[in-house]
Amino acid sequence: MKILLLGGSSFLGRAFASEALARGHEVTTFNRGLTAADLPGVEALRGDRDAPEELARAAEGRRWDAVVDTSAQQPAQAAHSARLLRDRAEHYTLISSVHAFADWPARVVDETSPPHPCPADTPPGQEFSAALKAGCERAVLEHFGAERALVLNSGLLIGPYEQGGRLPWWLERMARGGRVLAPGQPGRPMQLIDVRDFAAFGLDLLTAGTAGRFITTAPAGRLTYGEFLAGCAALAGGPDTELVWVADRTLTAEGPDRVQPWSELPLWLPEAPESAATWLADTGRAEAAGLRCRPFAETARDTWEWLRRRGSADDTEPDGRKRGRILHGIEPEKERRLLEAPAPVH
16 A cells, blocks of 8 residues: 555654555655654655645645554644545544543543544644644544544553653663652553554554544553553663652642652552543454554563663753653652652552
8 A cells, every 4th residue: 555654753653654664565754854764665755744835745746545644733734634635545544642532531431432622623833732632533534534534542652762751761760770769559550552553553444444433552451550660670670679659648748849740750640530540441442443462561671672772862861851742750859858758658
């Protein structure tokens, strides 16, 4: 097949490009060429999707069997791309998110759950919000129709080339050794999907011409926070690496050492009604359609090998925190103070 990737050079786009090339497809990418290098073997078209005329110029006189949109963040971006490509491609896959559902993360969501009420014609340049993904979905469906559009509502992606700084931060924190602050309770569930498994499932559906919506993440109950951190420690930690579990109430206590959930201790949220179903999205439809997820240990191993090959990078602060859209990781001195505070629990 001839596949156009909108994005295609970093993390999720890279995973789609790598898997598609391995399957023998012809891959064209459209991106600015700024975030990362395109994989050898793709045809790289340069342009900014926020400048509508640049995608129109790149697509002139061309046709593809399918489009995979990994980079739409604004409804206006998705609307322009879908409108331009509806007569140049047979199928459009949009990578959306569980954020698009109005009930998530407070309640369990499935494919029938209501999306946020964000219209397809939302003006460009909106400040980031979860609702924007719902507007992107409506824009693609409006121009490609329900029979030619595939929406993948992604859970949290991890794996080699991750830019979010979540699994990489924990691996590198274990490598620094010593007493490691482990937040909350070790039995708390997680739902993490390897980016390569996500791309493989998306391409399975795309090549079959499948339309519709699939919540695409690892099935609930496959991994706990304790297993996640123990796996990171076993892989990257040294002989003095020790997990010290600290209760939510200690981490969220008012004061200068109050911990910012999710960012300072990546992937941790304190137990609360508004986030009760964060890791409980219903993946039954995707599993029935053939979703396969590798063990976390394999993802962690491959990510750690990538980090060691890459060496030091400009996404890491001197104190180990990871830069991205937000700064991930706790300051070492703050971590030390919390570990010495009363009421650590195992």
